[in-house]
Amino acid sequence: MESFERTCGRPLIFRGVMGGKSHDELVAHAKSVGKDFQREKATEQYACLVSEVMDYCAVLIAEGDPFISLTDGGGILSEFSAARRKKLEQSDEESDEHEIRLRRGQRAYAFQGHEDFGHTCPGYERLLSAGICGVIDEAKALFEKERNVPKKNFYRLILRVWTSARSLALRMADAGEGANDENLSLAAKNLRFLADHPPMTFMQALQTIALYYELQQNIEDTPVRSLGKLDRLLYPFYRYDVEKNNKSVKDIEEEFSYFLRHLDSYKACSNIPFALCETDPSLPRENELTRILLRVTLRCRFSNIKVHLNYRPDLSEEIVSMVNDAIRSGSNSVVYINSDITVSALEKIGIEREDAEDFNVVGCYEPCAREEIPCSCAGRLNFTKAVELAVNSGEDMLTGEHYAAAAPDCDEICSFEEMMEIVKAQLRAFAEGSLKSAKQRERVQIYLHASPLLSATYPSSFYGGKDVYADYGAKYNNTSICGMGIATAADSLYAIQEIVFRQKRMKLSEFTRILRKNWQGEEPLRLYIKNRIPKYGNNVQEVDAIAAELVEYTANLINGKPNARGGVFRFALFSVDSRFPLGEHTAASADGRFSGEPLSKNAGASACADRNGLPALLLSVLSYDHTLIPDGMVLDVVLHSSSVSGEDGLKAMNTAVKTYLDKGGFAVHINVLDAELLRRAQKHPEQYANLQVRLCGWNVLFSSLSRRDQDEFIAQAEVAQ
Amino acid sequence: MRGKIFAVKPFAVHDGNGIRTTVFFKGCPLRCRWCHNPEGLSFETQLSFFASKCISCGTCMDVCPQGAVLSAGKIDRTRCTTCGKCAEACPTAALVVQGYSVTEEMLFQRVTKEKAFYRDGGGVTFSGGECLLQSEFCAKVLRRLKHAGINTAVDTCGMVERKDLEAVVPFTDTFLYDLKAIDPKVHKRCTGVENEQILENLTYLNKEGANVEVVIPLVKGYNLGEWEKMLVFLKNLERIRTVKLLKYHGFYFSKYEALGWKIPATDISAPTEEEFAAIKNAFEREGFIVKI
Incomplete structure (x- = not known):
């Protein structure tokens, strides 16, 4: 194989080796099949289309790449689902009062429900031990044996799809062989081997993962949101190469570098994550491969690759140091995930301990137990909106509509305790609304999507003869609802408590009038509240207690409630980029926020409101029990580069991270920023093309952000200073 | 008993070991021409x-x-x-x-809020102004912190009576001891006072076996010519092995303006990278651990 050092600087340039049909032909075909929808499950047509795309798509190869996995088959199945969704919507009608309120709440961004096929971690153990050929053999045997018609059908479709996958692998091998390129020939050799055997070498295991990624993520259109715990998964293949093929650590590092570059070329939306370090508490945290993979990842600094680092208190300090040192020098692709907290949280919603202990985070922060389909972004509710309705007699300030709980007139609210009760009533209505909306979507999803690839990697689904989406075939078919804007809500309530009930500066009705007018003519008051009234994120017990009460109350409204697929709901606390649209639909809030401004980010403080140092922020976030948040939450920390410079700074960073996690923090990711540097990067993007920042749940190139996002990072960096 | 402070800064990473909370006390006997905390100079609010x-x-x-x-x-x-x-x-x-007044209890409660983060050698640093002008109060709070198992550091200019130092020695894990010049005339030009007491107190702490880190600000136009003398002086204090070299920076002018004061010195600048590196090397050659 050509040396990675010589080729790594070069971006991969792909060219297509045509299949039998063009992309446009395949899209047109998928659309027409989708339009011909008679309220039958998606299973059959979906699987046939997936298989056809595999049979006819073009293969994309790049010179110098020892992996082949890309095709032009992405974006085709989504056309099928879209066509079917359109038909479904046409048949939906406005119905009773209940339904109307539900729609109003959704339109107002108070609560929402969506389909979520997008957060999965396939069963890699199965995939790597059986290989494509193993799946085919087993499906064949089960098909022949099975008497139950729907199940027999399931195996027939699995067989068809996986046989197409095998043929595609062989077509890829042909394309690689025809390219007259040393690295591509190697890929071709591996693919030809993998058509008939499970992987044996490190490169073959990586090729299997890359190929499967393309098949599920792009062709089947079921996003793969984790490559699994790669140190654990790849260990046997690494040992095999070291023992049988005399491979050195340097060889393995080089092969993994190639793999990361190949993945990076996918430019997947919100990154391609994988996990490192063991989640099972009875096993050692790391194996020989852990540091090799971590080192390569940190060194390569690909902006599209992300690592979930599974933390337990016995994780080596050296690993934490390695990661933090990389983060402070701008390679911030690592997020810490607290294994123990995750396992407890998953157990609390009824997941068996063994399955919980083998979790992977899918996407940004959402834990997914073994054999679980978590639908981790299937709904959301807006904490800040609940406060808006509570101070406005239950009426949405922007739409003027009523869709949640009835609330008394402002002047009838005599105490802050009463105020809190009214907010909780709104949250109850929002939770009901989001569960109901999500359930409606769940009932529909069987018509829109099926997953013949993913289902074959889930033992529960595969041996049960049921598709994970169309038949709810996984062992745990759960659904998640995210609470958003928690800090904005807590800060607003505390401001009301201070201004109205303590300082008695004005009546609540007066305050509400000011909010309805979006602070017009009240700038001194707005600034006073913004700058002088304590905020969540500063370890001020009274404010933090409000946040904690809202979080714990809402978590209990969601967690464990039955969904429409035989599973339960799970609560999350992150707002990622949804805080922008939610903010746009939320009126001025009592914390000094203008109407339309974004809500607070994830579990963190309102923008630039944490001014009391990192420990204070961390302690605020620790004021509630993170094991009540099985769908995950995260805290974004912004540190100024000067505060973590030198040996002292690195040690302080390590201590802060470890203390937070040891005290029960679920997850944390860190940006080390320098406002001056960011300003220069904004002005001269070409000179800072590689500068990464972590945006909510994924990392991005600073130059690729909108002006608004860039300005927000600069403001945060200034506060950190 | 009450003390008078003007700020509490959490997540102080460069004021001693680990993650620390630094308390800034009001009042200082020195008038360093480059003082970065002018709001700490006067004892008055x-x-x-x-x-x-x-x-x-x-x-x-x-x-x-x-x-x-x-x-x-x-x-x-x-x-x-x-x-x-x-x-x-x-x-x-x-x-x-x-400036505001705090009781022992108030201050103790305030600085122990972040106690969870004081592991790995972190803790509380008393600074100022000159905290030892309120040594009795400091000693009381430091003793409570020690009893609570919290690491303590005292950042002092040394221009205090011996009894003030003695009061806190038993409860102080580390002294961050400022040294600005050896020549009394240079010291007076830099700080407004001569330095006999400062040098004596540092010698005393060395004799007592206190853990001392000597903090040396390097200010061009004022004390840059003194570093060799400081090095010689410190070599004779056999227990002192750590120095921290601080490069002057100019990010404090707005604080003077805010108090309605003039900026005390404008004929002032930072040493060059080369000058700074040469001084650092010289200390290291003599076996000092140099922090920057």
């Missing part, structure tokens, strides 16, 4: 006005009981009693009262 934050809303004029605010941000300091009403009401914190 003062009012700072940060013009860049003022939105000219006039709230301060409305609430001042003395009529000392003439127009937004314009303060008649002879009439101001620093009652703090304006600062309390100011929407943007453009007005800030510098």
